[in-house]
Amino acid sequence: MSVIETRELRKTYGRIEALKGVSIRVEKGQIYGLLGQNGAGKTTLIKVLLGIVSKTDGEAGLLGHAAGDPAARRKVGYLPEDHQFPGYHTGYSLMDFYGALYGVPAADRRRKIPETLELVGIAGRMNSKIRTYSKGMKQRLGIAQALLHDPDLVILDEPTDGVDPLGRREIRELMQRLKDRGHTIFLNSHLLGEVELICDRVAILQQGKLVREGTIADLTRQKGRHEMAVAPGQQFPADAVMKLGYVVTPLPDRPDVFEVSMPDGQSIDPVVRLLLDKGLGLRHLVEKKQSLEEAFLATVEGAEPGVDKRPKGGRRVRQVGGRD
Amino acid sequence: MRQFFAILKDSFREAVDGFVIYLMLALSVLLVVVVASISFAPAPPDEALPKVMQNFRMIFPDRGKSAAPTGVPVEYKTADAEATPNGAKFVLTAASPKAPKSATADAEKDGAPADGFRYAVYAWREPAGEKNKNPFGNRPGGRNRNQNQRTDLEFVLPPPATAADLQTVTDADMAAFIKDQFATFAGVGDVTVTRRPGVAEPEYQFDVGLRDISGARGWPHAISLFFGSVPPIKGVPLGQALQFIEDVIVNGIGAAVTLMLSVVITAFFIPNLLRKGSVDLLISKPIGRSQLLVYKYVGGLTFIFLLSAVSIGGVWLALAVRSGQWDPSFLLVIPVLTFTFAILYAVSTVVAVFTRSAIAAILVSLGFMLFLYILGQVKSFFDMNKVTNIMEAPDWVYTVVDTANNLLPRYKDLDKLTSKLVVDSTLTPGEVRLGGLLTDYPSWSGAIGVSVGFIAIMLALSCWRFSRRDY
Numbered sequence: 001m002s003v004i005e006t007r008e009l010r011k012t013y014g015r016i017e018a019l020k021g022v023s024i025r026v027e028k029g030q031i032y033g034l035l036g037q038n039g040a041g042k043t044t045l046i047k048v049l050l051g052i053v054s055k056t057d058g059e060a061g062l063l064g065h066a067a068g069d070p071a072a073r074r075k076v077g078y079l080p081e082d083h084q085f086p087g088y089h090t091g092y093s094l095m096d097f098y099g100a101l102y103g104v105p106a107a108d109r110r111r112k113i114p115e116t117l118e119l120v121g122i123a124g125r126m127n128s129k130i131r132t133y134s135k136g137m138k139q140r141l142g143i144a145q146a147l148l149h150d151p152d153l154v155i156l157d158e159p160t161d162g163v164d165p166l167g168r169r170e171i172r173e174l175m176q177r178l179k180d181r182g183h184t185i186f187l188n189s190h191l192l193g194e195v196e197l198i199c200d201r202v203a204i205l206q207q208g209k210l211v212r213e214g215t216i217a218d219l220t221r222q223k224g225r226h227e228m229a230v231a232p233g234q235q236f237p238a239d240a241v242m243k244l245g246y247v248v249t250p251l252p253d254r255p256d257v258f259e260v261s262m263p264d265g266q267s268i269d270p271v272v273r274l275l276l277d278k279g280l281g282l283r284h285l286v287e288k289k290q291s292l293e294e295a296f297l298a299t300v301e302g303a304e305p306g307v308d309k310r311p312k313g314g315r316r317v318r319q320v321g322g323r324d
Numbered sequence: 325m326r327q328f329f330a331i332l333k334d335s336f337r338e339a340v341d342g343f344v345i346y347l348m349l350a351l352s353v354l355l356v357v358v359v360a361s362i363s364f365a366p367a368p369p370d371e372a373l374p375k376v377m378q379n380f381r382m383i384f385p386d387r388g389k390s391a392a393p394t395g396v397p398v399e400y401k402t403a404d405a406e407a408t409p410n411g412a413k414f415v416l417t418a419a420s421p422k423a424p425k426s427a428t429a430d431a432e433k434d435g436a437p438a439d440g441f442r443y444a445v446y447a448w449r450e451p452a453g454e455k456n457k458n459p460f461g462n463r464p465g466g467r468n469r470n471q472n473q474r475t476d477l478e479f480v481l482p483p484p485a486t487a488a489d490l491q492t493v494t495d496a497d498m499a500a501f502i503k504d505q506f507a508t509f510a511g512v513g514d515v516t517v518t519r520r521p522g523v524a525e526p527e528y529q530f531d532v533g534l535r536d537i538s539g540a541r542g543w544p545h546a547i548s549l550f551f552g553s554v555p556p557i558k559g560v561p562l563g564q565a566l567q568f569i570e571d572v573i574v575n576g577i578g579a580a581v582t583l584m585l586s587v588v589i590t591a592f593f594i595p596n597l598l599r600k601g602s603v604d605l606l607i608s609k610p611i612g613r614s615q616l617l618v619y620k621y622v623g624g625l626t627f628i629f630l631l632s633a634v635s636i637g638g639v640w641l642a643l644a645v646r647s648g649q650w651d652p653s654f655l656l657v658i659p660v661l662t663f664t665f666a667i668l669y670a671v672s673t674v675v676a677v678f679t680r681s682a683i684a685a686i687l688v689s690l691g692f693m694l695f696l697y698i699l700g701q702v703k704s705f706f707d708m709n710k711v712t713n714i715m716e717a718p719d720w721v722y723t724v725v726d727t728a729n730n731l732l733p734r735y736k737d738l739d740k741l742t743s744k745l746v747v748d749s750t751l752t753p754g755e756v757r758l759g760g761l762l763t764d765y766p767s768w769s770g771a772i773g774v775s776v777g778f779i780a781i782m783l784a785l786s787c788w789r790f791s792r793r794d795y
Contacts, residue, residue, distance in 0.1 A: 070612060
């Protein structure tokens with residue numbers, strides 16, 4: 001059973017299509033990243049899963065239940081983007097309130113609240129009013145409330161927003177620990193470096209459509225491009241390689257290393273055989289990759305930043321899908 | 325229930341977060357302290373008895389069981405009044421040179437002496453006579469269209485009696501009559517009455533002993549503020565003083581102020597819940613939206629319940645300790661006031677869910693409160709007009725007023741009913757019954773039933789909107 005599964009999920013706000021047939025599948029124990037520009041539909045997708053907004057069409061399931069079913073929400077921890085905690089609560093009382101809504105018994109709450117707040121590093125301020133917390137502390141409190149009831153699935157919408165670099169690293173480590181304990185994490189973040197570091201799979205939404213989905217390796221791989229170098233003192237046979245139909249370019253910063261681009265459908269093996277036949281020693285062969293950020297930018301380049309504009313004469317520019 | 329109590333507790337935290345609640349609590353405590361400083365001292369018998377016996381001419385027939393009174397003029401005088409420990413003893417003289425002619429015509433014809441006191445006791449002992457007719461009912465154009473409205477004023481005529489009938493009145497009847505009059509009009513239950521022999525009829529003398537007068541509702545008291553430091557107001561029956569404090573000060577002015585301030589304070593609860601970033605967090609919890617909204621609504625009610633419990637409970641306790649009147653009926657004002665607020669808060673909730681604006685919720689709720697008050701006054705006026713026909717009005721006006729009153733919450737009726745609770749628990753049985761003649765009290769079932777229906781519709785509308793909306 002998948003933890004999250006959507007099929008042809010659609011959501012429209014009036015004439016605006018926020019989700020245009022999104023199908024994703026998140027398996028247990030994964031950290032799944034959701035990427036996209038502002039207004040791409042990421043937050044809308046999360047809200048549909050949690051029943052905060054209703055779907056227009058398609059299917060959405062959460063932990064074997066239909067999206068929005070309170071039974072499913074019992075096993076989900078959620079940190080929304082731009083959350084607002086009531087200022088009249090202390091950190092402890094807020095956790096106690098939410099814990100009771102999740103059905104956590106009072107004795108467990110008394111034990112787990114300090115533990116969880118300790119986990120996110122704000123236990124020392126748990127009896128202070130939330131209105132005295134900094135943004136980073138509120139963010140940590142938000143994560144803590146999402147974890148209090150030991151959920152199977154944790155949905156985090158921009159969890160490191162407002163958190164300093166050290167705190168971000170702690171949150172990354174926390175997510176990794178949660179994953180190691182078998183929790184599934186559904187992460188929505190603009191910080192692509194973080195996503196690249198911890199996510200198992202990533203989906204990229206563009207104007208309500210799922211445009212790419214796969215592992216980090218899948219998304220960052222640059223098919224048909226390799227870096228090659230031979231042993232020191234030997235000359236790389238660039239002309240011979242080009243005669244085989246490959247494009248060879250020395251790297252600007254490392255002249256002894258060459259980028260070899262293959263024609264469609266060919267592998268790097270003929271080049272390797274050529275070097276061996278010439279008695280050259282192969283010292284460097286790496287399939288070229290790009291960063292997730294580069295992959296993301298390449299995917300969304302040229303697209304409008306998550307807005308729907310009226311074609312002609314329209315004055316309204318409306319953002320969709322929350323503030324993602 | 326865990327979720328219910330969690331939201332209740334959350335609402336409480338929200339309520340006590342602002343300074344207004346503390347201001348209201350401080351005012352409540354101040355009121356309780358002022359009430360606790362009131363001293364009630366029973367007036368001496370020679371001052372009190374003439375006032376107490378002013379009403380003795382009013383008689384409730386059928387041994388006091390009749391709801392409708394009649395009147396027989398008898399002169400009552402006291403002599404040798406002296407105070408005893410928490411009581412009084414005196415000689416009561418009842419005399420009347422003549423009984424009303426219309427009623428004793430037969431007796432006079434028979435040669436019997438005109439004997440007003442004996443006739444008064446007879447009229448008290450026997451079942452009520454014919455009902456008095458409404459003098460307004462025969463006016464040209466009189467309406468009297470509503471079958472539920474009284475067309476006759478609830479007075480009865482004394483029963484006709486012959487001289488032989490009057491002679492059936494015994495000394496025991498006379499003693500029982502005097503005891504009942506003290507119980508009915510003074511609220512004194514412990515009375516001893518012995519007829520003095522050797523007094524020529526139609527004059528009668530009795531040795532009367534009263535006990536427990538200090539807490540008697542109809543006994544005049546000297547009432548002073550701040551533990552006697554303010555010169556007392558003398559001769560006010562204890563019950564009337566208590567009724568003024570409980571009904572006018574607490575249930576009238578205090579309740580109106582509390583309702584208005586509570587509407588303002590609680591109007592923020594739902595809009596705060598519906599704020600972006602807050603509502604997502606709550607909806608994502610495993611609780612149904614309707615459940616969440618209804619629990620939050622009930623949370624708002626607990627606010628006024630606690631506030632009224634403190635102020636009304638405190639006033640009741642202070643008055644009970646100071647006056648010796650421990651009737652707990654006044655405490656029922658707490659749930660009734662909470663229920664009255666429930667009507668206004670249901671309006672506030674529906675406006676808040678549709679607009680997410682606390683200001684809109686406050687304005688509409690207070691406007692609705694004013695509208696219901698005016699409607700109640702208009703309804704009372706037209707009900708009276710049906711009997712008295714003071715103002716000519718077309719039929720459709722009556723239809724509109726009656727329909728609006730039937731469909732909308734009975735805000736004014738609840739006010740009348742709480743007043744009745746106070747009246748019943750403070751005034752003497754005689755004052756209660758005589759007061760009831762002048763006031764039409766609505767039924768509890770009607771007032772609560774229609775209001776509950778209204779609240780249910782408002783909440784259903786709120787839940788429907790809240791459940792369907794995307795946040």
